[in-house]
Amino acid sequence: MTDNSNKKFHLSRRRLLTGAAAVSAGAAMFGGSPMGFVKGAWAKNFRNDPGNNSFVKFGFNVPQTGAYADEGADELRAYYLAVKHLNGEGDGGMLTTMQPSSLKGNGVLGKKVEYVTGDTQTKSDAARASAKRMIEKEGVTMFSGGSSSGVAVATQSLAQEMGVIFMCGLTHSNDTTGKDKRRYGFRHFFNAYMSGAALGPVLKDEMGTDRRAYHLTADYTWGWTQEESIKNTTEALGWETVNAVRTPVGAGDFSQYITPVLNSGADVLILNHYGKDMINSLTQAIQFGLKDKQVNGKNFEIVVPLFSRLMAQGAGENIKGILGTTNWNWSLQDAGSQAFVKSFGQEYGFPPSQAAHTCYVQTLLYANACEMAGTFYPPEVIKALEGFKFDGMGNGPTEYRAADHQCFKDVLVVRGNENPTTQFDLLNVVQQVPRAQVEYDPAIFGGELGPYEV
Amino acid sequence: MDRVTIRIRSTLVDDFRNKTMCPVVSEPSPVLAISTGNIKTSSEIKNMDALVLQLLNGLDKGGAYALIALGLTLIFGTLGVVNFAHGALFMLGAFCAVAMKQLLTLSKLVKDESITFFDAFKEEPYLKIWFGDTGAVIIDYAVPISILLAIPIMLLIGLALERGLIRFFYKRTHAEQILVTFGMAIVLQEIVKAMFGANPVPMPPPEIFAGSADIGSFLGLGNSVVYPWWRLVYLGFAGIVIAGVFSFLQFTTFGMVVRAGMQDRETVGLLGIDIERRFTIVFGLAAVVSGLAGVMYTPIVPPDYHMGMDFLVLSFVVVVVGGMGSLTGAVAAGFLLGILQSFASMNEITSILPGIDQIIIFLVAVVILLVRPRGLMGRKGVMES
Numbered sequence: 001m002t003d004n005s006n007k008k009f010h011l012s013r014r015r016l017l018t019g020a021a022a023v024s025a026g027a028a029m030f031g032g033s034p035m036g037f038v039k040g041a042w043a044k045n046f047r048n049d050p051g052n053n054s055f056v057k058f059g060f061n062v063p064q065t066g067a068y069a070d071e072g073a074d075e076l077r078a079y080y081l082a083v084k085h086l087n088g089e090g091d092g093g094m095l096t097t098m099q100p101s102s103l104k105g106n107g108v109l110g111k112k113v114e115y116v117t118g119d120t121q122t123k124s125d126a127a128r129a130s131a132k133r134m135i136e137k138e139g140v141t142m143f144s145g146g147s148s149s150g151v152a153v154a155t156q157s158l159a160q161e162m163g164v165i166f167m168c169g170l171t172h173s174n175d176t177t178g179k180d181k182r183r184y185g186f187r188h189f190f191n192a193y194m195s196g197a198a199l200g201p202v203l204k205d206e207m208g209t210d211r212r213a214y215h216l217t218a219d220y221t222w223g224w225t226q227e228e229s230i231k232n233t234t235e236a237l238g239w240e241t242v243n244a245v246r247t248p249v250g251a252g253d254f255s256q257y258i259t260p261v262l263n264s265g266a267d268v269l270i271l272n273h274y275g276k277d278m279i280n281s282l283t284q285a286i287q288f289g290l291k292d293k294q295v296n297g298k299n300f301e302i303v304v305p306l307f308s309r310l311m312a313q314g315a316g317e318n319i320k321g322i323l324g325t326t327n328w329n330w331s332l333q334d335a336g337s338q339a340f341v342k343s344f345g346q347e348y349g350f351p352p353s354q355a356a357h358t359c360y361v362q363t364l365l366y367a368n369a370c371e372m373a374g375t376f377y378p379p380e381v382i383k384a385l386e387g388f389k390f391d392g393m394g395n396g397p398t399e400y401r402a403a404d405h406q407c408f409k410d411v412l413v414v415r416g417n418e419n420p421t422t423q424f425d426l427l428n429v430v431q432q433v434p435r436a437q438v439e440y441d442p443a444i445f446g447g448e449l450g451p452y453e454v
Numbered sequence: 455m456d457r458v459t460i461r462i463r464s465t466l467v468d469d470f471r472n473k474t475m476c477p478v479v480s481e482p483s484p485v486l487a488i489s490t491g492n493i494k495t496s497s498e499i500k501n502m503d504a505l506v507l508q509l510l511n512g513l514d515k516g517g518a519y520a521l522i523a524l525g526l527t528l529i530f531g532t533l534g535v536v537n538f539a540h541g542a543l544f545m546l547g548a549f550c551a552v553a554m555k556q557l558l559t560l561s562k563l564v565k566d567e568s569i570t571f572f573d574a575f576k577e578e579p580y581l582k583i584w585f586g587d588t589g590a591v592i593i594d595y596a597v598p599i600s601i602l603l604a605i606p607i608m609l610l611i612g613l614a615l616e617r618g619l620i621r622f623f624y625k626r627t628h629a630e631q632i633l634v635t636f637g638m639a640i641v642l643q644e645i646v647k648a649m650f651g652a653n654p655v656p657m658p659p660p661e662i663f664a665g666s667a668d669i670g671s672f673l674g675l676g677n678s679v680v681y682p683w684w685r686l687v688y689l690g691f692a693g694i695v696i697a698g699v700f701s702f703l704q705f706t707t708f709g710m711v712v713r714a715g716m717q718d719r720e721t722v723g724l725l726g727i728d729i730e731r732r733f734t735i736v737f738g739l740a741a742v743v744s745g746l747a748g749v750m751y752t753p754i755v756p757p758d759y760h761m762g763m764d765f766l767v768l769s770f771v772v773v774v775v776g777g778m779g780s781l782t783g784a785v786a787a788g789f790l791l792g793i794l795q796s797f798a799s800m801n802e803i804t805s806i807l808p809g810i811d812q813i814i815i816f817l818v819a820v821v822i823l824l825v826r827p828r829g830l831m832g833r834k835g836v837m838e839s
Contacts, residue, residue, distance in 0.1 A: 069653075253754065255796075256512075259507040259508060260800060262507065263504060263678040263679075280654070283656070287664075289680050292665070313656075423576060
């Protein structure tokens with residue numbers, strides 16, 4: 001009796017399972033749209049495929065502690081805003097100005113965008129650990145972040161190993177899209193070479209061709225490449241390089257490196273420093289009276305090739321009159337910049353920094369590439385980004401060069417504002433240097449992008 | 455390709471310039487003779503200038519090192535505690551100045567009409583609104599004024615730290631003391647970061663000290679020897695504080711008891727003197743010394759929450775080189791290492807030994823400890839029992 005009932009139950013379950021399988025197979029055969037099959041064609045097996053989830057996850061890996069924490073905080077603000085706009089909330093920001101755009105404001109490929117954040121601590125090992133967690137535990141399809149080239153290079157190679165796209169935030173070293181470039185890494189921000197090329201003509205106009213330059217350089221990848229790029233530019237102008245001194249990162253007091261400048265015969269000091277180092281070295285150089293000095297019958301000049309508004313805030317009065325370059329500034333009048341500044345300002349009560357701008361744009365560009373490719377499958381997304389030409393994102397017509405994943409666009413030469421009219425009005429745009437002037441042959445920096453499939 | 459063309463062009467220009475200049479140069483003229491004479495002397499003076507500048511620099515750095523190390527040795531000598539939170543006290547002092555400045559520049563928010571696309575506000579300090587130019591002068595002197603704030607606050611922080619935390623670790627091992635004080639330093643840092651942000655805060659010195667002093671003309675060395683006024687003020691200030699601490703310990707009864715306690719705590723206790731209480735006050739005093747060092751340092755390096763850590767390791771090296779528990783040793787080693795570090799950064803030296811500027815302090819520490827294991831003026835019995 002018992003046996004019998006068991007058998008009966010067994011049979012009915014089997015029948016149920018067979019029936020269910022038949023029904024679902026039928027539904028898939030006849031009910032699904034043909035597009036479903038096309039999309040599925042790429043969906044072999046890739047890491048963190050959102051599949052049938054209603055959401056897709058991005059990872060924002062920024063310095064939340066350490067020297068660049070304030071910059072990281074501004075980057076996060078921009079990412080939040082980008083996610084908001086992608087999901088169709090808020091006023092849309094640059095979604096309304098981006099050209100061409102496949103974004104619809106309904107998430108990405110119909111999936112709502114969610115995100116996780118991580119702390120890089122501005123250290124390569126911490127950044128890699130945090131990125132790894134995002135990829136392995138959180139299942140992100142893309143991660144982004146920045147503020148140090150050392151970190152960018154390290155996480156970019158992780159991206160390649162793990163087959164998840166990394167959209168670089170702020171990183172300015174030539175190496176990021178030069179000798180250390182990767183197929184899975186993309187940089188919208190400009191680089192040291194472009195800073196040099198943009199600064200050259202302005203330096204010639206303002207300071208002439210007979211100058212003697214003294215470099216103080218942060219002793220790591222970014223500092224070295226910037227020193228090299230600026231040196232090449234100024235020496236081509238006919239300037240002499242008196243000396244190039246490497247300073248330890250985070251030296252704090254730079255006085256022992258600044259005093260030798262006083263009697264070196266140099267009449268231009270070039271500070272290849274960023275963040276806290278730049279704030280300290282510039283403040284101290286000005287205390288040593290370098291800005292008011294006369295050498296070789298000329299006014300002594302200080303140049304800071306890479307500027308940011310957050311740094312300008314830290315340097316206070318000292319930034320006034322100092323020349324440098326920047327990727328973007330909130331005072332730009334094009335529609336894209338204005339739309340972004342408006343939504344950012346309304347959300348947070350102050351304008352965005354260049355770091356925030358590049359992070360916002362990178363998130364939108366990735367989302368747009370997924371829409372163009374019709375999939376999240378990285379090799380297809382990469383192909384959509386490579387060679388992508390766009391406009392309306394704040395820097396004029398821009399191209400993601402396929403050969404090295406570097407964006408090419410206009411570069412801004414700026415000067416610390418002598419008479420700011422508002423508390424945010426710290427930098428004046430001296431010149432918007434056209435893209436053609438900062439372009440270069442990707443072969444000069446070497447490096448290999450690596451394979452699409454990993 | 456373009457760059458090559460430019461280079462060629464600039465070489466051509468140089469050639470042309472040299473050719474056209476040639477006759478003028480070859481012609482012997484009195485003006486030229488004078489100028490060559492000048493060049494020779496000026497190169498000699500240049501070396502002299504560089505030495506004077508680096509010496510000043512070293513004294514200045516040494517001043518800061520000595521002040522911090524002085525506080526550290528005071529604590530070590532009296533309480534026997536290895537205080538890794540000492541750098542954090544220096545940083546807290548600096549942030550007393552930041553807080554004071556923020557207090558003085560408390561502002562009325564006025565709508566900024568020039569920004570139309572979002573609500574932005576301009577700040578107008580109340581002091582300026584109420585007192586006009588006098589208010590502006592007070593704000594200008596924010597850093598020196600903050601000394602008034604820093605003394606009571608640092609004293610309180612010092613006392614609270616000692617009573618609330620450190621005293622429970624007197625009998626524990628040095629390793630445990632290091633761990634707990636280091637942990638405390640991190641906590642203090644994070645609190646400051648949460649309150650003031652991670653970005654350095656610009657703290658300009660008062661307007662009259664903003665430029666640099668023409669020391670060269672004063673010493674008859676030429677005009678390339680200039681040194682920022684504020685750094686000279688700092689040097690003077692360090693001297694005054696050091697002298698103050700020494701005279702306090704030397705010429706007051708309190709100081710005498712403390713010195714006696716440093717020599718032999720037990721006997722002083724047996725004499726019926728509450729040495730514990732006095733040591734607590736010494737801890738407060740040490741906190742004030744490093745706090746004041748921090749306050750006055752803000753115009754030199756814009757303070758951020760991490761500045762204490764940058765000084766911590768260095769000040770320990772200073773204490774070790776000077777000799778554990780020796781106040782004079784700490785001050786002497788502070789100046790010695792400051793000067794050595796400055797000279798090691800001279801281009802003439804780094805071109806022979808690259809990177810020497812970054813390791814010189816540790817190199818000297820190693821050599822001194824090999825030759826004199828107790829440091830320059832170390833006392834017998836300290837850290838040896």
